[in-house]
Amino acid sequence: MSKYNEKTGLVEDIPMDKALKEEGTKSECILRYVENAHHEIDLGPGPLLDLMKEVMVDNNVDQTWTGRNVNLSSPFMSLVHKWDILKKVAIEEEGDSTERNEARADLTKVLDFVQRSKGLEAYFKNRESHRSSQVIEYDYLWTIFPTGTEVITSTFMEDKQVMIVSAPPHKYVAEKTQSLVCWYYDHDGAEWIVAQRIFEIEEYHGTKTIDALPCYPLDCHKNDNGDNLEKLKRRLTTRGKRFKELCTAKAGIGQMFDYTGQLLSVESAFRKNDNADEQSSYQSSVNHNADYVVFKKHSVDGSIQVDPKSYLEQALLGGEDLWLGEHEVYFSLIKEKRYDISEEKKFLCAPPRVLGWSSVHKHWCQFRVDQVKQARIANDAIFDNELQLEDKVKKMIKALVTQHNSQKGGKGVQNPDLIEGKGRGLVIMLHGPPGVGKTLTAEAIAEKTSRPLLIVSVAQIGLNASKAERNLERMFELASRWEAILLVDEADVFLETRDTQANPNRNALVSVRFDELTQTQMESILKTTLKRFDVEELDIEEITDSFQNYLADSPRFKLNGREIRNVVFSAHAMALSEGKESIRWNHIRDVLRVTREFQEQLKNITDKQRYAREASKDPE
Numbered sequence: 001m002s003k004y005n006e007k008t009g010l011v012e013d014i015p016m017d018k019a020l021k022e023e024g025t026k027s028e029c030i031l032r033y034v035e036n037a038h039h040e041i042d043l044g045p046g047p048l049l050d051l052m053k054e055v056m057v058d059n060n061v062d063q064t065w066t067g068r069n070v071n072l073s074s075p076f077m078s079l080v081h082k083w084d085i086l087k088k089v090a091i092e093e094e095g096d097s098t099e100r101n102e103a104r105a106d107l108t109k110v111l112d113f114v115q116r117s118k119g120l121e122a123y124f125k126n127r128e129s130h131r132s133s134q135v136i137e138y139d140y141l142w143t144i145f146p147t148g149t150e151v152i153t154s155t156f157m158e159d160k161q162v163m164i165v166s167a168p169p170h171k172y173v174a175e176k177t178q179s180l181v182c183w184y185y186d187h188d189g190a191e192w193i194v195a196q197r198i199f200e201i202e203e204y205h206g207t208k209t210i211d212a213l214p215c216y217p218l219d220c221h222k223n224d225n226g227d228n229l230e231k232l233k234r235r236l237t238t239r240g241k242r243f244k245e246l247c248t249a250k251a252g253i254g255q256m257f258d259y260t261g262q263l264l265s266v267e268s269a270f271r272k273n274d275n276a277d278e279q280s281s282y283q284s285s286v287n288h289n290a291d292y293v294v295f296k297k298h299s300v301d302g303s304i305q306v307d308p309k310s311y312l313e314q315a316l317l318g319g320e321d322l323w324l325g326e327h328e329v330y331f332s333l334i335k336e337k338r339y340d341i342s343e344e345k346k347f348l349c350a351p352p353r354v355l356g357w358s359s360v361h362k363h364w365c366q367f368r369v370d371q372v373k374q375a376r377i378a379n380d381a382i383f384d385n386e387l388q389l390e391d392k393v394k395k396m397i398k399a400l401v402t403q404h405n406s407q408k409g410g411k412g413v414q415n416p417d418l419i420e421g422k423g424r425g426l427v428i429m430l431h432g433p434p435g436v437g438k439t440l441t442a443e444a445i446a447e448k449t450s451r452p453l454l455i456v457s458v459a460q461i462g463l464n465a466s467k468a469e470r471n472l473e474r475m476f477e478l479a480s481r482w483e484a485i486l487l488v489d490e491a492d493v494f495l496e497t498r499d500t501q502a503n504p505n506r507n508a509l510v511s512v513r514f515d516e517l518t519q520t521q522m523e524s525i526l527k528t529t530l531k532r533f534d535v536e537e538l539d540i541e542e543i544t545d546s547f548q549n550y551l552a553d554s555p556r557f558k559l560n561g562r563e564i565r566n567v568v569f570s571a572h573a574m575a576l577s578e579g580k581e582s583i584r585w586n587h588i589r590d591v592l593r594v595t596r597e598f599q600e601q602l603k604n605i606t607d608k609q610r611y612a613r614e615a616s617k618d619p620e
Contacts, residue, residue: 029106031113039074039117041110047103048110055085058148074117077168079110081146086111134220135207141178142168144210144217148338150348151182152232153199153215156325157262157368159352162218162236164341169201176203182215183332183339184349186322187247189309192346194332194339197324233348240347243369246306246354252483253375255356256452259304261371264353265296265363266323295326302360303375304367305452305482311355311364314474323366324351357478359453362460375450383444388437392590397441399577400426400570405449429491431601442487452484461488519551525561529568535583546585550592557596567591 028044043049045068056065056078064070065078072079079086090107115124123140130136136144145151149165163182171178177200186195199214210216221229249255312322322329332339341349353366387394404426430438439455446453454475461471479486523544530540551557559567571587 029110031110039076039113041072041076041113043070043072045069047099048106051089051100051103051107052086055082055089075119075142076114076117077142077146079114080120080123080143081168083111130207133207134210136210136213137207138178138201138204141180141201141213142170144220145169145180150218151215152218152221153182155197155327155351156264156353156366159368159370160232160236161352162233162349163197163215164349166196169199177201178203180215184351185341185346186324186329186331186351187244187308188312189247189307195322195324195329196332197327197329236350237344237347239352239369240350242372243350243352243354244347246369246372247308249306251481253451255305255307255482256375256450257304257306258302258373258375259358259367259371260301260373261368262297262299263304263358263361263365263367264323264325265298265358265361265365266294298358298361298365300358300360302358303446303452304356304358304365304372305484306354306356306367306372307482308355310357310478310481314364314478324353325366357454359455362455378450379447381447382440383448387440387444389441393594395577396570396574396590396594397428397445399574400428401445401449403573403576429598431598439487439489442485446485449485452482453487454479454482454484455487455489457489458491519548522551522559522564523547525564526568529565530583533568533572533583539582539584543583543585543588547588550589554596557592557599559595563595567595 028046029048030040030042032040032042043052049070052070053065086107090104090111092101092104096104114120123137123143126137145165145168147165147167151163151165152160153163155161161184163184166181166183169178169180180199180201181196182199183194183196185192187193201214210220211222218229221232224232227235246257249257322331352369354369354372355364355366357363358365358367383398389397430441432438442453442455445451456471456475461475462468475486478484526547527540527544530543535543567588568583570591571583574587574590575581575583
């Protein structure tokens with residue numbers, strides 16, 4: 001034993017045999033203390049160490065117990081965390097060998113030494129009364145949070161969640177908080193991932209009720225409206241199973257759900273020097289490098305996409321920040337044995353929220369698991385009864401959508417392109433003044449086909465050419481992944497004619513040019529495309545003759561090769577919707593009329609915008 005000598009001011013070791021004799025131990029054990037400093041216990045090979053290892057060796061003990069020798073220092077966290085078990089083990093039992101009972105007696109002396117050690121006298125004095133009252137002093141927070149302890153906390157919308165202590169709380173010098181690191185299992189859409197959250201516990205005086213802490217041991221949970229501990233565990237486990245089901249839903253339409261309730265969106269403010277023309281609101285809503293982060297709660301009743309994979313890839317721009325409610329959490333990529341828990345335990349520790357996109361608020365959001373419901377079935381009522389369009393236009397849209405939707409089953413309109421896989425999309429240009437039903441048309445199609453509707457505006461895409469391209473790529477990628485209908489609102493901005501006096505960024509966005517073809521070239525392309533649809537030669541000649549007459553009556557009406565292909569494609573869809581297998585001239589004619597109307601209206605819009613720009617330049 002080592003003792004502090006007040007006369008010499010030195011720490012002096014007492015010889016081994018004398019130390020053992022003085023303490024009355026039979027094992028190789030040194031109980032060392034330094035006055036006004038700390039206490040130590042050195043355990044060597046022998047019955048005492050073997051006895052203690054039976055209790056202490058597991059994945060959650062904070063002290064290494066696997067070596068030949070073990071050294072412990074005050075405040076002896078690992079012993080205090082296993083105190084009740086060690087006290088039971090220290091009681092002699094009939095039938096044990098003399099050596100084992102001597103080890104139990106030695107353990108009693110070790111525990112007495114710990115109880116008398118510096119800093120723990122006050123703790124053990126009040127231990128039982130504080131435990132019965134379920135209160136704790138600030139300096140002894142570490143005693144109720146051993147590594148591996150299951151704790152309960154409120155994380156998202158005040159919903160309960162179980163986490164597991166990674167290490168007991170610790171206090172930095174001069175700090176008035178203690179940091180407690182806990183971990184749980186989140187999901188990235190492909191697999192379970194360990195995530196960590198840091199709880200900061202503010203300093204307080206006297207005692208505090210344990211369940212008033214930011215998190216507290218699960219065993220300390222009190223009945224809450226009849227929700228006792230066992231009921232709570234069952235409820236959270238059931239919710240965890242639902243959480244996994246949502247995160248691993250089949251990609252595409254299977255990720256669309258209905259949601260009624262509150263959601264939480266994360267929005268980042270612009271930095272003060274940001275150029276408004278250099279960023280889009282889409283970027284600002286997901287850029288966590290801004291000066292501060294703003295959380296917004298919304299009540300919503302509508303469609304959502306549960307997609308943690310896309311959230312992590314796009315909303316977090318590579319996973320810089322992840323939120324659990326309004327609390328930042330971190331993914332742990334290090335594989336450790338202590339993280340190996342059963343699937344049932346992962347369900348228990350799963351978060352109460354899922355990550356995804358709100359079609360209503362056009363933001364990446366967090367949603368309550370308990371309020372995510374299956375998506376509603378297809379509804380034709382809005383398209384058939386509420387959508388007010390000309391019959392020919394409505395008929396064409398319905399035919400195109402129906403035939404495109406049937407392609408997944410291998411039926412529907414055949415592909416007129418020579419390149420396999422090309423031309424499988426469906427692009428519809430909805431044009432007209434405000435209030436005529438462009439957005440309602442997209443919404444009605446989404447309801448009719450049970451597909452998600454992804455609406456983006458110019459403000460979300462941005463006007464900077466390079467960034468707009470990246471944002472459009474992201475949106476098209478999402479639409480493809482979700483099998484969604486993508487509505488690009490205010491698309492006329494991207495279709496304006498180039499202007500040498502205009503903003504160069506705006507000019508860079510305009511990448512569509514109508515290639516003018518001669519009438520002979522248009523007729524040739526029409527014939528070739530019709531043949532791709534197995535139209536009879538006589539029918540091709542009849543259609544071509546009628547096409548010549550139509551162009552003669554409309555000399556300013558021009559089509560490029562792609563537009564001619566789209567005309568034939570749309571006409572074929574209309575023919576199929578009527579139960580006819582071959583295209584007729586009336587199908588081609590109806591599509592041409594709609595196409596011409598669009599070109600005329602687009603020209604009027606462009607002319608008005610050009611006139612407005614010229615007028616603004618007039619000095620008078």
